[in-house]
Amino acid sequence: MIVPGVLDLHGLGFERGAHLLVQQALKNTPPGGELGVTGADPALVVHLTAWCRRQGHRVREASDTDSGVRALVVRGRADLDRWAGAVRAGGPGVDGIVAEPPSDWGLAARGALVESGGPATPFDITHRDLVWAEIAPALYASAAASQWNPDTEVHWDAGEPLPDEVEDAVVQVMTYLVENEQTALVVPARLLARVHPHFREVQQLLAVQAADEARHMEVFTRRALLRRDELGTSSVSGRESLAGLVAEADFSVASFLLSVLGEGSFLNLLDFLDKNAPDPVTRQVTRLARRDEARHVAFGVAHLQHQAERDPEVRRRLRSAVERRYRALVDTAGLNQDVFDALVILAAGAWEPDAIGKGYDAVMALQSEMDEGRQRRLVHLGFPADEAADLSALHTRNFM
Known part of the structure; x- marks a missing residue:
């Protein structure tokens, strides 16, 4: 007969989880107290002794007076001290x-x-106000629920082949979009790796944002190669503009330049392409991408508004970043001429002087809409209207 304070493991050995029962029984044993252990496993005492040594307990051999007990565990303090x-x-x-x-x-x-102690980690963005926005959890939930499959959401066989010059224009625009979406993937991915995991909602949102951009790269590439074997041109000035975004180390400044200014302007561009798409596939991919980009812009604006409310100096840093980027790009050519011309062709819809003139005017109107949108977002962040106009005018001519 086994007396109270004795754990009977029956035939269970330590190789099959007996330590869990011993561990559980020791919770009711004070330091220095004893727990009797018995069981049918021939190696019970050997395995129990080894386990107790690792856990900071001691095993005492049972005496003749310890009826039915094969060993006694004297509880140590190590498992208590650990926590x-x-x-x-x-x-x-x-x-x-x-x-x-x-x-x-x-x-x-x-x-x-x-548990106390442990190694330091490489996360250098460790303060809540450097990354937070109250809408981050809701935006993540919306983003996770809004993921879409390019194979099912885009009807890749819809529409008739376009005239060669129109198809070439689509290919050029799609090439430009791929380059910019690559940048929009790299920036949040780099920031994600620096954010302390304690702020997991922000990490989750940045991860989904990167996934969005990866999907945009896929659909824009697939549309470019739908009826062509090669992509369009890539300008040095375009790549210089994008390189500056990737190099920005400050979380808030990077969010500002990418999401508030760059992707904000891209909302206008994607809307323009939706309205002027010459075929259903182009319309579908730009419309789906715009829906995702709107969330990215919303997070950037909300995050910077959160910061600006707590630190008025943030706006000064943002202005300095715009001015610094302007000076770095002032001697570049701006928007790839091939991209500009492609946008004109798509908006024109025909190869006639009046149509080309209409297309040109539409692209100029697009640039004005981008400027107005940037100014609205800047005013929303607390910049005076005249300062918002100045900063928007300094934004890169490459749109992003």
């Missing part, structure tokens, strides 16, 4: 976010009991 300095990593919900989580929390789940 003595442990803290909760905030709470699992948004209300549990800590403003500045310690580096040694590392990849611990938010809300977990974190």
